[in-house]
Amino acid sequence: MNFFSKRFLLESKRLVQLTWPLLVAQLTQMLMGVVDTVMAGHYDALDMAAVALGFSVTIPLMCFLQGIALALPPIISRYQGSRQSDQVAFAAQQAGYLLLVISLIILLLYPAIPTILQWFPMEDGLFQITLDYVRYVLLAMPAFALYQWLRNYCEGLGNTKPTMIITVIGLLFNVVANYCFIYGAGPLPAFGGAGCGIATAIVITVMFISTLVYTHMSRRLAHYALFSVLFRPDFKQMVRTFRLGFPVAMTLLFEVTLFAVVALMLTPFGATTIAAHQIALNFSSLMFMFPLSMGMAVSIRVGFRVGQNNYRQAATAVKSALVIGLCVAVLTATFTVVGKGIIISLYTTDIAVINTASALLIYAALFQFSDAIQVISANTLRGYKDTTAMFILTFFAYWIIGLPAGIILGRTNWITDAPMEAAGFWIGFIIGLSSAAVMLGLRVWVLHRRHASSPSYRLAET
Template structure:
């Protein structure tokens, strides 16, 4: 009972943790929103072309992101290894782990490029409507070129934020968003002397934006490294099999967790492609809105992982507990607010993307379902992050696999196609899956932090 009390008690210390958490989570969450803003701008502009073009970008973008996110997950081990090293004051190890992360980024690019083209070759067999298929294929082919700068940028970003350095990524996203918006306007509609490319133009704009982010983060990292030359030597650049094994041991479960989570929404998008183009367009808009709000708890999740990992690096398990609980409360509170917003203003939100009345009405009904799972979505992603900060990436993978693929997706498919609920049935399935995942991960966090407080420091710091 004593250990349980120490996990849940200490409001003054929780209040002390809130300030550094907000200082880190605020810019990270804004950066996540800026990242998502690029996709929202794509949707806003392509929605003015046609429902078919909007549906094509929805399918192409979701399938591409599913592939890219699996590669991102392999880099999530950087959070734990760099944050704990930074917490222990070992900057040399921070740089060494970063270099291994960059090597892993290069290695990642080859298989995931091949995987992307395999998925492209299978799209004609997925039952997607012919009016949507050609643009979806073209979008994916071009977006695949963005894999290397995306992986490099992700490794650099995780290194910087694990050291509480968040401004470079925020600045990079501001510049990338401006360029992305201009590129979308020019390439989708054919302005400034460029050809009118429609959905293909949105793909090229994405590639340009991701490349800009990578370049700015690389320059920022080199500037910081020049100021810390005493921690850098030639040994840092040697390929380290031990560090690589640690990254993969942490990264593979994180990748499969992301694959199970994002893959569920992508699979629903592919199923929605079998419905009327208006239903697919409504689904894509609501998914963009839900993903946009999700970026804030995702940023809080990342900040929570960093704060928990840094506390563990300082051998401060109670501090890790306070950091985790603060992140959970922060994330849950925000998602309650967004859920209420979805319920109160569904048509206003939909009309920001399209003037088609049928799409607006369909999307408004889906937004009500999305509002229900906002709280649970926030809890599950923050729980996954703070568990990752303790070195545990397996539980998120297991919960997402069971919740989405054994429970949520089969239910959604049954309601959509067997009970004729249409697109709403698919979203009910997503809602059920997220509720299960959030409950499971929350319980695992409570148990994990309790075990760490009851265990020797060496055992608590060991990744699982």
């Protein structure tokens, strides 16, 4: 492939334009979690633990809603590419109805929260704070669902900067709200960790209202007339959207639960191992935002080009994303290895933790290459609406290949003389992610080969 061809440079430019606001938004969203943990921790260690536990309960629900919402960009970007802008509002409204219904179903869990939390043995004080945190966040689920709906509506039409701006505003508002409700301010009492849940619910609502106002007033989006006509709920369209989004939602849940399971499996090896694992995992999650944002951008570009029936340019967009993603992986992996001492010092001064985490960051650097390929390939399949294949392949790679490999290396002496502990699980991550990269990459290659024989593949660039 000629990396300096007009097609390649065009797609690279448009991918970068879409990616950088998404990257800022993703990093800002991660910082919200960091701010919550730090500010609750400064109030009391018990409250910090409650926030961490409450977050572990609510994040799978939020990931599920986000996964369903991620079905919207490839749907409406196709309509945009095929110049069927009159269909965008209908498809978007049906996705909104679907997300609202699911969020209301989740809200029905409210009375069962105490029972759910009793599955996790904890002292009474910790239980009550965690319960209050989860209750407050759960009340914001409809607002979160509608925020994700409007966010993905904007992003699906290639309008990614509003998400960035609103998320940054949300982060700033989160700091202020946390201070007021955790520590108390004026007439407001100090709620401690539970106040972090109140702040989170308010911030989610503010972000939803801000996105709603922008979407309603934006001249750039006026052509698509999202609110001009209120369509009735269409069950068939909602089911089609659900079928497209459900595999994405389950894929997100697979990733979240995989890392949670590994953390639990490391508990027999002590606090030092767990702390080192969390440091490496936290930093890796930060680096993952780069290829993830590129993947989100390529799904939009692929959907747009497929809507144009221009499969050749869709393939070029994927190649551009992979080249850029791997180049960034070289930089982030190098930074991880060279700067691992500085990175770890930001988290801890414990020598034992530093030594263990230093070794784990080497593995974290290695899997950034396969991580970039697999997330870009997975989002390419989302752009092609091939989410069922994405779901099956990622489940197989993570849970059937990666996790068992990690258990064998980390918890047994079947292959090594002694269990490798955390290092064994990180090698399992590398095996699982590499397997996902190969399988998802092959699936993308099959789709491209399938379309290469069609006349539309030879379309000139538009």
